[in-house]
């Protein structure tokens with residue numbers, strides 16, 4: 001007997017999304033994302049990138065077509081999915097530790113287990129030294145790390161990130177990219193990552209989906225065959241520059257069409 005194929009991490013089958021009576025934002029979008037893939041979504045402003053993440057997260061329903069996350073509807077898959085937004089939205093009156101444990105608290109996880117989980121996450125994102133600080137005492141990069149740690153507290157299998165590093169300076173952003181790749185390799189997540197930066201998408205991804213607008217649709221599906229782990233040296237290599245140039249050209253063609 002042949003072994004059944006592994007269930008796709010994310011399956012999009014002819015997904016169409018329309019807000020009220022407006023023309024569709026996404027139309028007939030189909031693709032399969034395998035477990036462990038790091039997929040970035042790029043495309044002109046308004047082509048439906050954020051909308052796609054909202055559909056996969058179950059925050060917003062599809063108009064037609066279907067989405068399966070690990071074989072489940074997005075609503076059922078919420079427990080295995082974490083969504084990280086550009087704005088970390090930390091609670092200012094809670095310390096770093098208490099921000100990270102918020103979700104676990106709401107789930108009713110006992111205090112001791114919460115503390116053990118948070119201690120591990122603080123180490124993972126390198127924030128042990130600010131465990132008792134408040135958000136206002138942190139830099140933008142640190143706030144984003146708290147937000148990532150909070151998203152990881154529920155031990156997700158699928159991570160959805162909507163331009164998480166857009167507000168950071170370039171150096172911090174590069175460092176966060178390297179940390180994200182380290183965590184991705186360690187935790188074996190499936191990642192769907194929205195960005196406007198082609199270099200960031202190339203650095204992080206095993207695959208890039210280029211969406212075209214009006215209506216949003218899949219224009220290109222580009223595998224990124226650079227070796228993992230991705231390192232700062234890779235970013236300085238000619239090969240990296242070549243891939244970035246190639247993807248930028250594709251994006252410009254989509255923007256011009």
Ligand SMILES: Nc1ncnc2c1ncn2[C@@H]1O[C@H](COP(=O)(O)OP(=O)(O)OP(=O)(O)O)[C@@H](O)[C@H]1O
Pocket residue numbers: 019025043044045046047048049050051052
């Ligand atoms: N809740 C909503 N109600 C009505 N229209 C919406 C809603 N959310 C998004 N839209 C519209 O859907 C289109 C796609 O928006 P979306 O934010 O998904 O695009 P995007 O590719 O992420 O854009 P950007 O790159 O500028 O962040 C836009 O025209 C936007 O105005």
